[in-house]
Amino acid sequence: MTYSEDVKNKLTLKLRELIRELPDFCREFFLSMANSREIRTRVAYAYDLRIFFNYMAEEKFGGKAVKEITISDLAQITATDINEFMSYTEYYLNSEGEEKTNHENGKSRKLAAVRGLFKYFYRMEKIPGNPAELVNKPKIHEKEIIRLEPNETAELLDVIEKGEKLTDGEKKYFNKNGKRDLAIVTLLLGTGIRVSECVGIDIDDIDFQVNGVKVTRKGGNEMVVYFGEEVEKALKDYIEDRKKIKAQKGSENALFLSIQNKRIGVRSVEKLVKKYAQKVTTLKKISPHKLRSTYGTALYNETGDIYLVADVLGHKDVNTTRKHYAQMQDDNRRRAARAVKLRD
Secondary structure, eight states, rough: OOOOOHHHHHHHHHHHHHHSSTTTHHHHHHHTTTTTTTTTHHHHHHHHHHHHHHHHHHHSSSTTTGGGHHHHHHHTOHHHHHHHHHHTTEEEEESSEEEEEOHHHHHHHHHHHHHHHHHHHHHHHSSSSSSGSSSOOOOOOOOOOOOOOOOHHHHHHHHHHHHHOOOOOHHHHHHHHHHHHHHHHHHHHHOOHHHHHHOOBBBBGGGGTEEEEEEEGGGGGGGEEOOHHHHHHHHHHHHHHEEEEOTTOOOOSSSBOOTSSSOOHHHHHHOOOOOOOOTTTTOOOOHHHHHHHHHHHHHHHHHHHHHHHHHHOOOOSHHHHHHHHHHHHHHHHHHHHHHHSSSO
């Protein structure tokens, strides 16, 4: 499983709440995604479509109530309307009067939700055209990959293993959860799995006979990811402590537990990674995803095999991997050019 039952139930309730605020025909769209999109993705779509329909109700349909918007109204929306909505999302006030801004990534996510909606109803022949396809995606400016250098990785693990540089308050939590924290960070650094995959691991997903862990990838596919001796040691040390903990109901099988003895959540892992990483570097904002980048970079540097990196990281499209590691590929090509001497 990717999410604990408690988190999944809360997200499901939130999705139902959001759908009730949308035009009635949207319910059909979300039902169509039930088996193909994760619950968190559907909730994000619902939030974005709420913004879209609030805008259209005011700007396109003269203040019409969102719930009164019909499928016939949807058919009247043009590519120009959607482009104007995309411009609107750069800066606007939400229903609580809070200022909101979106850059390329945020605008791209909102367009994905709108495109998905129009694509579905066009495919179902309920609207005559798909204007969203005529709207260009925002150009995403690629950012440099932020990752830990080998010496920083070693220092990070030392900090967690020994509890160095921690405040008195942090040491209280460390004394109880130090082995858990070391196991989590070592696992993330040693396998490149996503934080959502990490928190979803159950005790019986670990097989020390082959040093493999079963994780649930995006889309629900299960995969065994293999780990080395350092990960093995960190996991075994933690599991000895884990056996002594009585987990809360519903979390009995969870590998990693929170302070409340429930399955640990994504946010908690993000916080603990940030806490320890700040002891090592204040110039880089290190998150679980940056640990994944650190692993991917190390694997690519060792093997030079972009397809292997894509497979291990669980990228469905190798172009996703190639995009992230394009600069390293370019560096390799530059080194190759310098390695060949035509004249001494």
